[in-house]
Amino acid sequence: MFGLFGVPSTRVYLVTTLSALLTPVAGGLAVAVAIAAFTVAVRLLVLPFSYYAMRGQAAQAGCPAGSALRQRYAKQPDRLSASSKRCTRKTARQLAAASRSCSSGRSCP
Numbered sequence: 254m255f256g257l258f259g260v261p262s263t264r265v266y267l268v269t270t271l272s273a274l275l276t277p278v279a280g281g282l283a284v285a286v287a288i289a290a291f292t293v294a295v296r297l298l299v300l301p302f303s304y305y306a307m308r309g310q311a312a313q314a315g316c317p318a319g320s321a322l323r324q325r326y327a328k329q330p331d332r333l334s335a336s337s338k339r340c341t342r343k344t345a346r347q348l349a350a351a352s353r354s355c356s357s358g359r360s361c362p
Contacts, residue, residue, distance in 0.1 A: 267291060311348060 272287035279286045322340065326333035 264291070308345070308348070311344075 268284075268287050268291050271290060272283045275283040275286050275290075322333060322336050326336060
């Protein structure tokens with residue numbers, strides 16, 4: 254039985270089914286092609302999440318006053334949270350405007 258600790262894994266069934274379908278085309282390499290195809294499919298499914306994570310990190314990194322805000326509101330966490338959110342939103346809007354201008358054919362900064 255395939256799986257971890259005797260529990261069957263859906264991924265194993267997907268890959269074995271895909272390799273069975275690819276056997277007439279790929280022959281002996283069907284398992285390798287099935288694993289590669291499954292890996293590519295999973296990466297494509299996860300791609301939007303990593304894109305949004307990168308955008309969020311860029312917005313946080315673009316806020317130059319982050320450490321100054323932490324020092325200023327060290328004993329006021331609610332004000333620190335509100336100020337950092339405001340700064341992040343402002344930076345995210347600037348990033349979105351820059352990406353729209355780049356995609357519209359104008360020169361990028």
